[in-house]
Amino acid sequence: MTDPAADTPLQQLVFKVHSRCDLACDHCYVYEHADRSWKARPVVIQKGTVTQTARRLAEYAGAVGLESVSVILHGGEPLLAGPARLREICTELTTALTDITPLDLRIHTNGIQLSRRHLDVFAEFGVRVSLSLDGDKLANDRHRLDRRGRSSYDRVLRAVDLLQTPPYRHLFGGLLCTVDVRNDPVAVHDALTALDPPRIDYLLPHSTWDNPPPRGDSGSQTPYADWLLTIFDRWTEQGRKVPVRTFDSVLSTLHGGPSLTEAMGLAPSDLAVVETDGTFEQADSLKTAYDGAPATGYDVFRNDFAELARHPGVRARQTGLAGVSETCRRCPVVQSCGGGLYAHRYSSENGFDNPSVFCADLRALVDGIADRITERALFPGVHDPDELSFALLKQDRERLAAANERLAGRPDWDETWHALLRLDADDDGATHLNRLLAHPYVRSSLRRSGQSGTTTTARCASVAVAAAVHAQAPLQLSWEQPSRELHLPSLGTMTLPAPGRVEATVTGRTVSVRLADGSTSATDTGPGPWWRPLTTLEMSDGNGTPPLLIDDADPWRAVYAAEVSAPLTPDALAAFRDLLRTALSSGTRPPLPLAVVTPLAAGTGVRGDEHGLGALGVAVDAEPAVLARELPRHLRRARLAALREAAHLHVPGSRAGELFAEASDGLGDAEHAGPSSAAAASALARTERALTRLTGLPARELTESGAAFLEELHAEWRRLV
Known part of the structure; x- marks a missing residue:
């Protein structure tokens, strides 16, 4: 094995399993930009190529000592490989890496072909699914049409609905949206958040200085920043209920944290690409620069990942501040912007030694977010542990109040909210409710308040029941329980016969749960055949x-x-x-x-x-x-x-x-x-x-x-x- 030492080990693999697509998106960087290498590649990856790639990746992970490996199944449209072939691919990868390092499997798809057969395979291997959708129907259909010129919108929504069903909800990775400044940003964002995704990624259209992005007709010098900042304001107004990777990354870097996306920030790239013929390539986005731009001359049959990690093109995306142009190094927002996506810096005159073609927009976006968060009142004394705890609890209560504003009038919510208010009105009940709200995983669920109304109501109802048990306060509360596991934070888990309607009654330290069929189970929070308490x-x-x-x-x-x-x-x-x-x-x-x-x-x-x-x-x-x-x-x-x-x-x-x-x-x-x-x-x-x-x-x-x-x-x- 070649010496694997490299400045930054490769931890992410974009694995091209099918090289054709069932849509004809006119902004696609694979088929509509400068690189034409897809034409000479196999339509679907062969078993021997999968086996060799998995073996190479396992060797590299073991030699470098990777803590984990992420593999993204990609295309073309990867679902066209079919459920059986996708299962073979997941099996090969899992078998090769099981004894080496944890494997994080994902797939990026347009969702048109998504079926329960696909999702059953993904559930077997824990494959997270991210879907491409550009907003509402009008926005999506500007670019994302099939080869007969028909809309893809309703078919993608069917895929989202399928992913939202209980057996598959945990597989939903998020939505990918390519920005078009002609679309209404608020309409786009509202359409995407209405689908209750776990994450949204807004992606700038792949462009270079030779082929600059469309600027719309607003006359603005920074139309992409204007568009994104409009969404940032809407996102903030809604309580930031769905994570948005671009915004989260800027907020992180502005506060001294890491970049969360390759598109912004100075974090070194750790990405490799393997095409359907086993060719090693650099980042896919380079296809927008010039024909052959991602090529390395390497493949999995003659070369290994350690060699790829030392390739000059790969190293060029790992040098941090030294790897951006002189203009970028002098810029005050370079820690957040990072010079933008590497591919977007290209010009035929200077190669990649330029700022991003979106330079003005990225500067305006970072400055705009910085201005907005600096305007918020500062907490002057949170260096004191008690004041820090109080400040965090205040945020938790604000998130809970925001959930009430969103869900007021929805089934079961008002009863749950009033139960929380009754607990809060009692000194002992308020003490235990505050302790539950400060519980790290209750806080986690409040932070991710974009989940469905049923999920939020069930979580808050379980918090109310747990607080009532601790306070020994009488309580009766009913709700729709979305899973068999009814978890009471800090106490334990009841395993129900099936999801459905439950009614919980708290008497002292005893919780009785009546199910929809009329059966009743009870626990005094000690162990039992259907109750599993937590350990301390x-x-x-x-x-x-x-x-x-x-x-x-x-x-x-x-x-x-x-x-x-x-x-x-x-x-x-x-x-x-x-x-x-x-x-x-x-x-x-x-x-x-x-x-x-x-x-x-x-x-x-x-x-x-x-x-x-x-x-x-x-x-x-x-x-x-x-x-x-x-x-x-x-x-x-x-x-x-x-x-x-x-x-x-x-x-x-x-x-x-x-x-x-x-x-x-x-x-x-x-x-x-x-x-x-x-x-x-x-x-x-x-x-x-x-x-x-x-x-x-x-x-x-x-x-x-x-x-x-x-x-x-x-x-x-x-x-x-």
Whole structure:
């Protein structure tokens, strides 16, 4: 095997399984732009090519030690390969990688051919499905017609409806929308959000300086920024109920976090492409530059992924700030914009050494979002733990109130809302309701409030029941339960005979559930044949620390950049508790509140909640020593993420965000290493460099909260030196 060392390992594979399409979209970069290589390729990928690709990928993943691999089934239109061939492909990939690293399978499709036969295959292998749809019918039909000139809109909506049915809802990955500035942005966004997708991606049309994008007839110099900012305002007005990748990425980078999309930000590309003939290519978007632009001269039969990772074209997209044009390096929004998508920089005169052809739009978009979030009132004192908790709880309550505005008058919602209000009116009930609202996974469900009314109502009803049990407050509440697992946050899970209508009655610590057929089950929250309580771990530290909840069942627990485990068997759960007990008794004391630990799939290590709000994910096979070593850093990251949730620490776009993360990580590493060790000295030196650079920033770049946090980091550094 060739030496796999590369600046950034390849972790994503776009796997072309069919090279033709059943639509004739006039903005398609595969068939309608400069590159014509599709004409000479096999229509459908052959079994031998799949086998060789899977083998090469497994070899590379093992040699590099990849934590996970993402494979996106693509085309053309990948569904044209048929359910049987797609099952063979998923089987080959899964078999090759099972013992090497976790595999994240996805498919990007126009959805025209989507059937239950396809979805049964995808359910078997956990394949997430993203659909292309450009908005409402008028917007979609500007470009997305079939070869007979007919609309694709109604057929895509049938695919969405199929994905929204209970057996397949968990497979829905999101909607991909190509921007056309002639379309009404609000109509487009409202049409997409009405479909209740888990995510929306707005994609700029592939263009270059030789073939610039259409600018519409508004006369604006930045029509794409204007269009997207109109949607940003609408998105904010709606409570940001559906994640939008472009906006989330800009918000992340403005606050010092990572880029979330290759189209913006300086994160190095980790993408490879394998065509139906086994040819290795660079990013598909390069097809818009010139004929043969994505070519590497490599294929899976003669070359491996390590060779591809060292290809000059691949490396060119991994050099961060050094890889953008001089104009971009001088630009104040380059951390957020990243020079735009690599393909969009191309001109026949300078190659890719240009700003994006959308440069003015990207600058206006980042500046526009920065202006909008800077206008919000800042929280000046959230460096104090109690104030931080209060600020986060305030946000949770605002999200709950937004859900009420959206669902008022809908079936079962008003009864659920009034139950929450009754609990909130009682001192003891309010205490427990606040504790439930602050639960990391309840917060997770409130953040993702774009789910259906039935799902939101069922979740909030379960919160009300759990709060009533804790407060021993009488409660009777009925709702439509969308799944067999009725999970009561912080308590446990009832397994029902089937989804359907339930009526829950709380008397003291007992919950009775009457089903639609009239049968009744009850629990006093102790174990039973149909009730599985959650496990806790007592923290014997002498400080009155509340028990640590081990939650392997909450349906909203997937807040980690890793796969969560299925609910554990009793023996596996006991082993997991022993792992935590050993790690937490090894002298390490969490410097921050930790409420919930969730088991993750084997091999995924230790992961923090993506929002940093009191939860930690730990692989079921983690070593106690590794957990003890990594815990301080992860909890410090959680602290920083929670601060960013509640307040602005710095002016959007400032390098302060990156420096705060470096200083926080250094303190976490030093805490574990222990006093006087070489590792601690190295970590504290890194922290000192970051703090020195933070102190040297212009005073205007830090908010009052940021300045207070900087002083706190200084004090902790002085304590550890």
